[in-house]
Amino acid sequence: MPYEISGDRPEILDVLIATKLSQNTTDKSSFRAFTNLKEKYGSWEKTADADLRSIRNAIKVCGLADTKAKEIKSLLKNLRKKFGSLDLEFMHDYSNGKIYGEFLSHKGFGVKTVSCVLIFAMGRDAFPVDTHVHRTLNRLGIVRTSSAEKTYESVKDIIPKGKKYELHSNLIKFGRNICKAKNPLCGVCFLYRQCRFEDKIKFREKDTPADTTENNFIILENI
Ligand code: SF4
Structure with a gap:
């Protein structure tokens, strides 16, 4: 479908x-x-x-x-x-x-x-793994992999049928807006309790930046 x-x-x-x-x-x-x-x-x-x-x-x-x-x-x-x-x-x-x-x-x-x-x-039903998908899945502890290619291989067959696009798109938005590469907003993250990222306590104690404008523009949804 x-x-x-x-x-x-x-x-x-x-x-x-x-x-x-x-x-x-x-x-x-x-x-x-x-x-x-x-x-x-x-x-x-x-x-x-x-x-x-x-x-x-x-x-x-x-x-x-x-x-x-x-x-x-x-x-x-x-x-x-x-x-x-x-x-x-x-x-x-x-x-x-x-x-x-x-x-x-x-x-x-x-x-x-x-x-x-x-x-x-x-x-x-495919699952592209970019830098955001790779980072968030590793921090959450769903995979322990050293590259996006290895993350792809680890998860491509375990995501429920029909859910790959939705998961891909949501992880990109989550990675851009909350679980950012340099300064993840652990203090406001709704997955804090489930997350396995070892530095999450350190980042929770940091102030949340005033500008949290969402960055949800995905080129492939707009061409
Ligand atoms: S708690 Fe922090 S590191 Fe863990 S998923 Fe949330 S933003 Fe990412």
Whole structure:
């Protein structure tokens, strides 16, 4: 049963590229870079043929622009060469395993990115693990892992069917707004009693910052 994400479901390439742009930056910056690409070239076909420097300039707002431009252009050219066009709608007939197999073969596109495609473009039951998901699951004591990839492997088969998108989205928001990387707001955390984070007492005693504006913008829910 596909997930009901508000609005029309984005295309496979839109999600792949938006997720690539969002690496090591904020969702707001990567959304600007994504919009810049769309406005500048109008299609992924034209982006594939664009000059590398021009692509880099369009996405420089989101950082690591050299690497991201090279990997996006290479992805687009290789997909077009293999499938004859960049219309990938036929992939909706592919299994999850076949989707992972296809996109993981492209440099710079990892498990998290492909899991995002499965959830946001295809409505599949997948569980992308980013830095927030990895951190919060470790602090809560649900896993004890040293990387996002290992967290993914530990939990991907134990999350109840149909709950992966909801859990992914809520953990990102929780990690951004409460269980922050540097200064978690343990004093106001509703999971304080369950949490296994050894420094939670230290952080509970710190003052809660005056500005607790919520940061809930998720690029893949907005493309
Ligand atoms: S108590 Fe602190 S470390 Fe634990 S989950 Fe809550 S915010 Fe995160």
